[in-house]
Amino acid sequence: MSYLKHLLVSKGWRTAWERGMAIARQLGPTETRMARTLTAYLNLLADFDVRPTFPTPATVVTRHPRLIAYLHAQGAEIAIHGDVHVDMQALSPEEQRRHIRQAVARFRAHGLPVHGFRAPYLRWNPTLLEALREINVYDSSLAVYWDAVPTLDTFAHQRMRRVLLFYGAQTLSPWPLYPVQQQGVLRLPVSLPDDEMLVDRLGWRDSAAIAGVWHHMLTTTHRQGGLLVLQLHPERFFTCADALRQVLIAARTLRPPVWITTMQAVAAWWQARAQAVVKVQPTNGGWHITVEGLANASLLVNATLPPGHERWDDHWYHVPGPEVTLYSPRRPTIGVTGQVPQAGVEALRAAGYIVEPATGQQALVLDTPTWTPAVQAEVWHRVHTHVSPLVRIAPWPDGARCALCITGDLDAVTWWDFLSRLARG
Ligand SMILES: [Zn+2]
Known part of the structure; x- marks a missing residue:
């Protein structure tokens, strides 16, 4: 599916137009604007001794090697977010495999370790998991929706429903949310709503409201002892920075403590724990x-x-x-x-x-x-x-008592990265 079609199918005309205008403001013709955003993102996290995971398309790594090397050197984990930003459900199993191998080769060529993967648009299927099993990485494409948003009007409800269907999001089970093995792949579910749903779909700008939703997800995770993988795309960092800060203050205050770390560290721990005697x-x-x-x-x-x-x-x-x-x-x-x-x-x-x-x-x-x-x-x-x-x-x-990962898909750095997505497919 082309990106344009994705925008229209999953978001509708109005949101697609707003999204285009927002992208024009958040990105720029050069790396400068996004580099400033990413530095602010890392600085906020550093206040809490936290390192993020940024799933990034391999072609974005190739186009911006110095910026990506800087993020990696600052302790951010760079995970694979496709080779290019396409809906991988629409690819044949052979294309999926070729696409993944190409992404791995690009990461290695830039000296980036390969530990994890998140599918563009969170769209996955069993043959994609098969391809991921072959390269032995964790996957974070499984979306789980927390019913944490206060009452929605019908229009907002429809918008949320549309995107949850598009992602194939699951609802929470009665058990704590843990990493799960599926088809030989360790999966770290990403929790929704993310910044994209709250800011783009619901039009929220109020930090306190966004923080309220994420704080509820954090305290529930803490009570149950599970894993919370939050998603804040760098492009919406400034809109949600105060909310993120509130959540991290709460996370650092809770006792027993919250383990705040990268998805790579969670995956390594979970594998080792499963093998303990x-x-x-x-x-x-x-x-x-x-x-x-x-x-x-x-x-x-x-x-x-x-x-x-x-x-x-x-x-x-x-x-x-x-x-x-x-x-x-x-x-x-x-x-x-x-x-x-x-x-x-x-x-x-x-x-x-x-x-x-x-x-x-x-x-x-x-x-x-x-x-x-x-x-x-x-x-x-x-x-x-x-x-x-x-x-x-x-x-x-x-x-x-529980684990928290701060993740943000770095889909594009410049207008040109974004336009190359529009032109594709
Ligand atoms: Zn993405």
């Missing part, structure tokens, strides 16, 4: 649990512990370090029968629970044959708040 050994009247092979691992326990342990939330204690001893006749693990769907086993493991074949000795034995949203909600409620004793590997390193 957990041992549960009987001791005198209890169980000794150790996690091996995971640096900065810690544990969560929902049984009464000797005084001095920090609370992690209303139901769990945090145990710094990779081992703990619990005194209980029951194994602090979850047993599953053969009929529990694989998705359920994976969801429990992602949350850090120790899952084993059911023997009757475990604190909880699950035998649910389905994994519908209703079952997920019921199981989460039981394992999170009711069954004791249980032990989990903490979701994030060093006892962080």
Whole structure:
């Protein structure tokens, strides 16, 4: 699909025209204007010791090597955002593969490491995931919509619906939002609404309103212990800078702390955590649990512990370090029968629970044959708040309660980058 057609299909005439005018103001004929914006973006993040991830089309890297090298040297992660900015769902599997290989080659030619990918327009399909699996990168094309926007009028509602359909956005499940393995690719879902939906679709300019939505997403993520990948495109940085600052002030104030990092760091942690070995050994009247092979691992326990342990939330204690001893006749693990769907086993493991074949000795034995949203909600409620004793590997390193990534697709640096998108397709 051409970019022009995308604008009209996903945004409608009025938004497309407004978007064109906004682009003319935000970009310029040379790199100067965007370089100033990006420097301001990095400076704001530096106040909070935060590094962003900027998904960038490989051709934009090729056209602006010095600017991209500067961002990389400042600690920003540059992820692949297509070779050129096209709808990759519209490409054949062979074209997708060629396109991805070309992007990787361009990144390598400019000395950029290749760790991650986000699809232009967040448009992906199974054959694209297959191509990503071959180059062993994480993917951040899966969009999840948070119902965090106050009441919308019908027109605004239609605009939001149109773009969510276009992105194929999913709604939140009853579980915390974690990275997820799909077709052998680790996926870091990007959370919506982003700056584009709030500013372009809804016409919001009020920092407090934008901050309110993102703050709600942050505090919910913190309560649940999941991952929040926020998106603020550099081109709308100045409109949303105050909102971003408010969110980062809140994130740095929350306790237990928020791990604010790049998507690359989250992906590396999540892969290492999935490969950690957990041992549960009987001791005198209890169980000794150790996690091996995971640096900065810690544990969560929902049984009464000797005084001095920090609370992690209303139901769990945090145990710094990779081992703990619990005194209980029951194994602090979850047993599953053969009929529990694989998705359920994976969801429990992602949350850090120790899952084993059911023997009757475990604190909880699950035998649910389905994994519908209703079952997920019921199981989460039981394992999170009711069954004791249980032990989990903490979701994030060093006892962080949740993780936050600040990301911004750097789609274009100059008018000419933008026009080359219009001309294509
Ligand atoms: Zn983009």
